[in-house]
Amino acid sequence: MFLNYEQEVDLYLNLSSKGEIPLKFSYIEQGAQNWNKYMEKSIGQADSTYKIEHKLLQTRYLEYFTKIYKGKTIDLLDIGCGEGTPALNLISKLLVQDIKVKYLPIDISKQLLQTASDKIRTNYPDIEIEEIEIDFEDVNLSKKTSLSEQVRLWCFFGNTLGNFSDPQRILRNFSMAMAEDDYLIIGNGIFNNVHKSQWINYYYDKGCEKLASFVPNIYGLDNKISTYEVEWSDQFKQIEMSLVLNQNTSINIAEKNINLKNGEKILIARSAKHRDSDLFQMYSQAGFRVDTFVTNQERTYSLSLLQTNRGR
Numbered sequence: 001m002f003l004n005y006e007q008e009v010d011l012y013l014n015l016s017s018k019g020e021i022p023l024k025f026s027y028i029e030q031g032a033q034n035w036n037k038y039m040e041k042s043i044g045q046a047d048s049t050y051k052i053e054h055k056l057l058q059t060r061y062l063e064y065f066t067k068i069y070k071g072k073t074i075d076l077l078d079i080g081c082g083e084g085t086p087a088l089n090l091i092s093k094l095l096v097q098d099i100k101v102k103y104l105p106i107d108i109s110k111q112l113l114q115t116a117s118d119k120i121r122t123n124y125p126d127i128e129i130e131e132i133e134i135d136f137e138d139v140n141l142s143k144k145t146s147l148s149e150q151v152r153l154w155c156f157f158g159n160t161l162g163n164f165s166d167p168q169r170i171l172r173n174f175s176m177a178m179a180e181d182d183y184l185i186i187g188n189g190i191f192n193n194v195h196k197s198q199w200i201n202y203y204y205d206k207g208c209e210k211l212a213s214f215v216p217n218i219y220g221l222d223n224k225i226s227t228y229e230v231e232w233s234d235q236f237k238q239i240e241m242s243l244v245l246n247q248n249t250s251i252n253i254a255e256k257n258i259n260l261k262n263g264e265k266i267l268i269a270r271s272a273k274h275r276d277s278d279l280f281q282m283y284s285q286a287g288f289r290v291d292t293f294v295t296n297q298e299r300t301y302s303l304s305l306l307q308t309n310r311g312r
């Protein structure tokens with residue numbers, strides 16, 4: 001079976017009660033290849049999230065990391081590691097600054113965990129790697145990661161937080177797993193009135209559509225009975241990718257039927273662009289303090305460096 005029973009129940013509940021197919025399942029099994037292709041394209045594209053984030057990291061944070069970590073070994077926990085390119089870039093920069101790394105990729109997708117590990121191992125055969133396969137939306141991260149002799153740098157790259165219906169819950173899970181000296185670096189798209197229409201074009205992309213449609217297609221919601229649509233939601237400050245049905249249909253998930261109606265819109269992915277102030281509030285409510293917050297010149301993307309807020 002494509003998903004295990006628990007995942008199918010999760011999918012069933014999301015679709016039947018919220019009209020949503022969570023994007024997280026689209027990275028599993030063959031879906032991983034769609035992400036690999038998406039990244040291949042992003043790496044060559046000047047305005048991709050990957051490129052913007054990479055530049056910000058290099059120009060605004062590398063010097064700081066060098067200062068605090070030089071001569072040390074760090075555990076690099078790569079949350080939602082994807083195919084590992086962002087981590088590989090960071091690791092290669094840290095190593096030349098005399099910072100040793102143990103790499104701990106964390107992901108729901110066994111396939112992407114393997115791709116990320118292989119990428120790091122091929123380039124740096126001596127690096128110790130420990131893969132952590134979990135759904136961080138569901139599972140308590142502190143129970144799956146161990147305290148370490150080393151300092152820990154947690155990374156959450158690729159605007160992944162923007163994909164979840166309850167980002168606060170995700171952040172809380174991270175903060176509960178972090179020790180006082182740990183840092184979390186997190187990349188988020190930010191709200192910008194001027195760029196709304198550009199975002200819509202950005203997500204009306206074949207690669208995006210293929211990635212987000214992977215799970216719906218498996219369950220029979222394909223382009224014969226639905227149309228892919230991208231919209232901006234002013235209410236939630238997010239891009240919403242949906243499939244709009246052109247006929248009534250019934251699908252079976254976790255041995256239960258869900259009846260879907262002609263004209264119904266199924267949300268298959270979201271990408272939230274938070275305001276700075278909303279981000280700061282979310283961080284604070286999740287138990288973080290903001291060490292540093294930087295954006296690109298166009299103010300479409302941010303990188304935040306966070307620590308837990310005990311006693312501060």
Ligand SMILES: C[S@@+](CC[C@H](N)C(=O)[O-])C[C@H]1O[C@@H](n2cnc3c(N)ncnc32)[C@H](O)[C@@H]1O
Nearest residue numbers: 024027080081082107108134135136137157158
């Ligand atoms: C948008 S991609 C970003 C990948 C990588 N960080 C990058 O910047 O290239 C999101 C990644 O998070 C993983 N992911 C999404 N939801 C997850 C969840 N609930 N638990 C664990 N991993 C998840 C996906 O499998 C995917 O690898």
